[in-house]
Amino acid sequence: MRTVRFFALLAAVTVGLAVTGWQIAKSRTYQTFGELISEVHTESRLVALTFDDGPAPEAVSKLLPVLHEHGVKATFFVTGAELERYPEAAAALVAAGHELGNHSYSHPRMVFISQAKVASEVERTDELIRAAGQLGDIHFRPPHGIKAISLPYFLKKTGRRTVMWSLEPDSGSQIASSSNTITKHVIDNSKPGDIILLHVMYNSRRASLEAVPGIIEGLQLQGFQFVTVSELLAEESSR
Numbered sequence: 001m002r003t004v005r006f007f008a009l010l011a012a013v014t015v016g017l018a019v020t021g022w023q024i025a026k027s028r029t030y031q032t033f034g035e036l037i038s039e040v041h042t043e044s045r046l047v048a049l050t051f052d053d054g055p056a057p058e059a060v061s062k063l064l065p066v067l068h069e070h071g072v073k074a075t076f077f078v079t080g081a082e083l084e085r086y087p088e089a090a091a092a093l094v095a096a097g098h099e100l101g102n103h104s105y106s107h108p109r110m111v112f113i114s115q116a117k118v119a120s121e122v123e124r125t126d127e128l129i130r131a132a133g134q135l136g137d138i139h140f141r142p143p144h145g146i147k148a149i150s151l152p153y154f155l156k157k158t159g160r161r162t163v164m165w166s167l168e169p170d171s172g173s174q175i176a177s178s179s180n181t182i183t184k185h186v187i188d189n190s191k192p193g194d195i196i197l198l199h200v201m202y203n204s205r206r207a208s209l210e211a212v213p214g215i216i217e218g219l220q221l222q223g224f225q226f227v228t229v230s231e232l233l234a235e236e237s238s239r
């Protein structure tokens with residue numbers, strides 16, 4: 001009887017540790033190693049608009065004129081695999097003054113992953129980002145937002161910063177089918193220093209793409225200015 005109880009306790013503790021580990025790995029504001037940024041502390045009415053995945057040429061060609069028309073500089077966390085497929089789309093983003101960030105090569109769940117595999121996912125993508133013409137720092141955003149131990153250890157060791165987000169109007173359980181819902185969520189909740197995450201690259205995310213003009217116009221009416229992640233980070237270090 002005692003043995004049964006012991007094993008029941010052991011199982012409960014194991015499950016508890018696994019759940020806690022997973023919550024830490026998915027946390028927007030904590031990781032085991034290195035610097036993690038999910039927002040910037042500033043009084044200035046600055047926000048960063050960030051787009052994950054891609055670059056997909058169709059979405060990029062729709063987005064570029066919208067950003068240009070409103071004088072917005074954005075940050076695109078792109079994958080190496082798609083950079084290789086669509087180098088012109090990536091080069092067009094850089095040429096228009098937008099920032100590229102590293103979102104890994106193949107968008108894997110980076111859990112129980114070797115240092116060699118992490119290095120190849122990150123470094124291969126950095127090289128492609130450089131080939132697209134990007135200068136300056138290249139920030140990293142973990143695919144699926146998962147930062148288990150091997151990934152942050154590598155990022156810290158190589159002096160890279162992890163950039164998460166503070167507003168996610170179209171993620172997880174909040175996936176909205178209506179662009180109005182997405183726009184409203186951002187307009188009602190933005191504060192200075194926010195990093196806004198949107199997924200606009202694929203056809204399944206049309207509502208997000210259509211939400212962009214409303215988000216920009218709504219926040220500009222509130223006096224917000226859109227800057228790249230690097231510009232937002234510079235704001236914090238200049239305080």
Ligand SMILES: [Zn+2]
Pocket residue numbers: 052053103107143144
């Ligand atoms: Zn992603």
